[in-house]
Amino acid sequence: MIDAKRLQILTEAARFDVSCSSSGSARKNAGGMGNGYAAGLCHSFTPDGRCVSLLKILMSNDCVFACKYCMNRCDLDVPRASATPEEIAELTTDFYKRNYIEGLFLSSAIVKSPNYTMELLLRTVKLLRQTYRFFGYIHVKGIPYADDGLVEEAARYADRMSFNIELPSEKSLKLLAPQKSKEGLLVPMRTLEKKREIFREERPKELFLPAGQTTQLIVGATPETDGAIVRLSERLYRGAKLKRVYYSSYLPMVHDSLLPDRPAGQLREHRLYQADWLLRFYGFTADEIAPEGENLPLDIDPKCAWALRNLQYFPVEVNRAPLELLLRVPGVGGRSADKILKAQRYTRLTFDDLKKMRVVLKRARHFLTADGKYYGAKDLQTVRGLLAVAEQSGTCEQLSLFDHATAYSALTGEF
Amino acid sequence: MIYFTDGTKESFLTAFLAAYSDDEAYITSSQAQLALGQKSVFVGANPARAARAEQRLLSFDKDCIEELTMLLRSGEPEREQLAFGYLKFLSEERRPVRGMLAKSEVLAAQECLARVTREIHRLHGFVRFLECESGALYAPIVPKADICDLLVPHFQKRLQGIPFVLHDVPRKKAAVCDGKRCFAAPLEQAQIVLSASETQWQQLWRKYYQSVNLPSREKLKQIRGNMPVRYWRVLTELH
Structure with a gap:
């Protein structure tokens, strides 16, 4: 059994990998322990609000690389620790059996060399699948510059793999992670995706990364704008077919003259995730979300910002709008759009109906009509002000249309 | 009427x-x-x-x-x-x-x-099994709805062959799976003897839970929303 001290070192070092998802794999239990849960499952939540789904751990934090932003870089005097494949496999299965976790997220610092490290990861995953007969979720980190053969073999046992790009441009990579390069990270991703497609066509019954690939970008450590980051994400989703891009707002854990001393705000990270959702689920393109050289506005969410720039599409009549248009209305998400579409088949929806159905109208009322009636503010400046106020209030309180004062102000636009 | x-x-x-x-x-x-x-x-x-x-x-x-x-x-x-x-x-x-x-x-x-x-979905994640001396698993649960037996298929699939008991403490009943068959039974209070390593695994889990947290980003309101307080009493990591 691994001791508490090493567990602490190896998991504290892994917590900056923000990927926590256990979705996308429906791997079946083939006579051992565990299976996939396609929708993903959270097993706990830490006080910082993040979900605990996977046992996130490094094989070792004893790194030979010297990426400036990383707390495991070789020139830092920090406690070092390593675990054996047997220790990781035992920890995973015993945690899993008690239903603490949904699976394993296995990463590592670069120990000795990329190939040596990738071999260690591969041995652990094989041990889990073959000896321990573990069929739960496994996410393995791809080690840049490791041999394709090793990476491909790991992919046959893992549910998901990820190569972290970390810094959004080649220039920043050269500056802060001189041992890495853009191509060194993107090429293995593309190679894996090609293999995945080949597997799906030629051997559809065999599993090869059923949950695909992801990556992570650090936000705020380097000068790239949100516009550039959103474009990079769009290329990764549509070109490299990645399942997720995670954003990690920079938190200074090590001091370096090339790095900012202050943490990047979490609000910026939040706005990037909202933009990411617009790319993946709402049919937006990066060009619509933010110009390349600009950041996303912090006072309102990216969908509101787009709607204010494109008022020609609004207001939308809820009783006639198709799904793709409803999804573009600020404040209306997938669940609300689904409820509206279901209900509009049977009746002409009014604002009262929307309110009863718990469609959040705080933002949407400025961009919707229901049964021909509009309850939003009349001019752009007022709408923008109200949206910013709604955002700052932090609560999702439903606007009452029947409280006299509110109804009056909604009609007149005066507050 | x-x-x-x-x-x-x-x-x-x-x-x-x-x-x-x-x-x-x-x-x-x-x-x-x-x-x-x-x-x-x-x-x-x-x-x-x-x-x-x-x-x-x-x-x-x-x-x-x-x-x-x-x-x-x-x-x-x-x-x-x-x-x-x-x-x-x-x-x-x-x-x-x-x-x-x-x-x-x-x-x-x-x-x-x-x-x-x-x-049901949440409890698939929030169940915490204790390993007994015999190797069987026991989990006390405190669900709002009467769903104890509905949780069984999920755990039966992943714990193939391992006997387990889900004990709905407020309703004083249990769903029992002996590794092959499953049945419901009334259960007021369970008497269990923990396995020798159970406490050590619990301590490691608590250590893990503390280690992955970023204390500078505390969001207690969010955690209560995602993990309602009524479940906390059976969550090992919070004790």
Whole structure:
């Protein structure tokens, strides 16, 4: 059994990998322990609000690389620790059996060399699948510059793999992670995706990364704008077919003259995730979300910002709008759009109906009509002000249309 | 008129027929005190009448009885009345009505169903097994809805061959799986002897939980939303 001290070192070092998802794999239990849960499952939540789904751990934090932003870089005097494949496999299965976790997220610092490290990861995953007969979720980190053969073999046992790009441009990579390069990270991703497609066509019954690939970008450590980051994400989703891009707002854990001393705000990270959702689920393109050289506005969410720039599409009549248009209305998400579409088949929806159905109208009322009636503010400046106020209030309180004062102000636009 | 049921589906369906034409009907299984002047009647299960009601409702919507079962499991005080409103509206419309969300009876029932389904999903994650000396697993749970047995297939699939017990502590009952067969049993208090390594694994799990947290980003309100406080007493990492 691994001791508490090493567990602490190896998991504290892994917590900056923000990927926590256990979705996308429906791997079946083939006579051992565990299976996939396609929708993903959270097993706990830490006080910082993040979900605990996977046992996130490094094989070792004893790194030979010297990426400036990383707390495991070789020139830092920090406690070092390593675990054996047997220790990781035992920890995973015993945690899993008690239903603490949904699976394993296995990463590592670069120990000795990329190939040596990738071999260690591969041995652990094989041990889990073959000896321990573990069929739960496994996410393995791809080690840049490791041999394709090793990476491909790991992919046959893992549910998901990820190569972290970390810094959004080649220039920043050269500056802060001189041992890495853009191509060194993107090429293995593309190679894996090609293999995945080949597997799906030629051997559809065999599993090869059923949950695909992801990556992570650090936000705020380097000068790239949100516009550039959103474009990079769009290329990764549509070109490299990645399942997720995670954003990690920079938190200074090590001091370096090339790095900012202050943490990047979490609000910026939040706005990037909202933009990411617009790319993946709402049919937006990066060009619509933010110009390349600009950041996303912090006072309102990216969908509101787009709607204010494109008022020609609004207001939308809820009783006639198709799904793709409803999804573009600020404040209306997938669940609300689904409820509206279901209900509009049977009746002409009014604002009262929307309110009863718990469609959040705080933002949407400025961009919707229901049964021909509009309850939003009349001019752009007022709408923008109200949206910013709604955002700052932090609560999702439903606007009452029947409280006299509110109804009056909604009609007149005066507050 | 208040129609008291014994909490079973059959009793409810019998009461449903009796109360159908009563505009003032209120169906409940709770033993709340009556207000002065309120008339009430106890409706026991009548299998023949219940079967007739079930057949009739199924002819309008093949999934409505499954929805009724889930509504009655919800543990919410108004569950029978909520199901009554929904099924009465279904009988009037004589076609599936679950999409008519602008109708308050439908919305209330669908929201209640969503709460039950959400709790099942959440508990798949929030169950914490303790390993006993024999190798069997035991987990106390405190669900709001009566869903103990509905959690079994999920764990049965992933713990193939390992016997386990899910103990619904407030309802004093358990779902038991001996590795092959599963059954429900009343269980007031469990007497278990933990395995030799159980405490060490619990300590490692607590250490892990503390290590992955970023203390500079505390968001306690968010954690309460995602992991309601009622589950905390059985979560190993919080003790």
